[in-house]
Amino acid sequence: MSGKGLALAVAALALLGPSAARPEGSAASPAAAEGAAAPGPAGEVAFDHQVHAGQFKMPCLDCHVYADKSPVAGLPSGRKCLGCHKFVKEDKEHPENTARIKVMLDRLDAGQPLRWVRVFAVPDFIYFSHRMHLAAKVDCRECHGDVATESVVRQDRPFTMGRCLKCHEERRASRECLACHK
Numbered sequence: 001m002s003g004k005g006l007a008l009a010v011a012a013l014a015l016l017g018p019s020a021a022r023p024e025g026s027a028a029s030p031a032a033a034e035g036a037a038a039p040g041p042a043g044e045v046a047f048d049h050q051v052h053a054g055q056f057k058m059p060c061l062d063c064h065v066y067a068d069k070s071p072v073a074g075l076p077s078g079r080k081c082l083g084c085h086k087f088v089k090e091d092k093e094h095p096e097n098t099a100r101i102k103v104m105l106d107r108l109d110a111g112q113p114l115r116w117v118r119v120f121a122v123p124d125f126i127y128f129s130h131r132m133h134l135a136a137k138v139d140c141r142e143c144h145g146d147v148a149t150e151s152v153v154r155q156d157r158p159f160t161m162g163r164c165l166k167c168h169e170e171r172r173a174s175r176e177c178l179a180c181h182k
């Protein structure tokens with residue numbers, strides 16, 4: 001199963017294309033995330049969930065389109081942002097928001113991908129799949145907190161093994177070592 005999971009993850013990342021994939025690709029360890037975030041353009045483009053998912057009530061799956069079909073949730077490409085921001089170019093009351101939108105539009109005009117700092121990650125030796133958790137009706141909030149109220153996504157508590165097992169016990173999901181350990 002882990003081989004199949006990995007193949008799916010790789011296929012999903014390939015589908016997402018270079019503009020949407022994390023700089024570190026499928027390497028999900030926190031160390032890899034930090035390493036990739038430092039030199040790259042990560043963090044330059046602002047994105048506010050509280051505005052988009054909160055105020056405007058955009059569904060999570062509109063942007064994280066693979067969450068119900070693959071191990072990874074996926075991130076939107078610049079094209080998704082342009083769908084609105086080729087029209088929404090300024091915020092007359094808040095010049096700082098207009099400036100943030102301009103940073104994004106300038107990058108996309110220059111053909112540069114949008115990249116963001118990775119927040120959540122489990123070590124590479126762990127098999128995790130969004131698809132099976134969504135199929136079991138586990139809400140995003142149970143694992144990620146109330147992202148729709150956050151301007152900057154943060155990890156309130158790390159994904160320790162104890163946290164995975166606690167819910168697996170409550171929900172009668174597998175506690176076999178090999179379910180999660182590749």
Ligand code: HEC
Nearest residue numbers: 047052053058059060063116118119120140144147148153
């Ligand atoms: C308009 C598109 C859009 C919508 C809608 C959206 N997101 Fe996001 N999401 C993003 C982008 C872009 C990022 C990367 C930037 C960041 O971390 O804020 C992201 C990052 C995240 C991350 C952190 C990923 C990581 O790095 O580990 C989580 C978790 C997340 N979103 C969950 C949600 C949830 C839950 C919802 C619904 C309540 C949601 N998102 C709605 C675009 C969106």
Ligand code: HEC
Nearest residue numbers: 046047048051076080081083084088090091097100101104
């Ligand atoms: C469904 C339409 C829609 C999509 C898709 C969308 N946005 Fe927005 N965005 C808006 C609206 C509406 C505003 C509010 C503008 C205002 O404040 O007047 C906004 C505001 C912003 C702002 C300024 C406000 C702030 O708090 O920083 C930034 C930056 C931004 N969006 C980035 C993005 C990025 C990056 C993406 C793609 C991941 C994206 N948006 C996708 C509609 C959208």
Ligand code: HEC
Nearest residue numbers: 028060064067072073074075120121122133138139140143
């Ligand atoms: C059972 C817990 C759980 C649920 C439910 C869950 N996630 Fe995640 N999510 C994780 C874990 C663990 C990671 C880190 C995975 C890794 O490192 O490979 C993650 C990573 C992510 C990421 C960044 C990497 C990626 O997969 O693209 C995004 C974006 C994300 N989740 C969004 C969502 C959204 C949106 C939902 C609801 C539709 C959701 N998640 C539901 C646990 C969960």
Ligand code: HEC
Nearest residue numbers: 122127128136138142159163164167168171173174179180
């Ligand atoms: C909030 C609850 C919750 C959390 C937290 C959670 N899971 Fe799960 N997990 C579930 C449920 C529910 C199922 C589905 C059980 C089913 O379909 O019978 C599941 C199924 C799984 C499966 C499939 C098991 C099998 O039957 O083969 C794996 C693998 C898995 N989870 C890994 C993880 C990992 C790794 C973490 C921590 C990073 C985690 N889960 C955190 C609720 C959770």
Ligand code: HEC
Nearest residue numbers: 122123126159160161162164165168174175176177179180
């Ligand atoms: C539901 C998923 C899940 C199950 C089942 C599970 N683990 Fe884990 N395990 C994790 C996660 C996630 C981590 C990484 C985070 C951490 O270290 O807490 C981890 C980490 C570990 C580590 C630390 C490895 C290191 O190098 O840091 C050991 C040892 C371990 N698990 C052993 C086991 C054993 C033995 C079993 C079976 C009795 C088991 N695990 C069952 C999810 C799981």
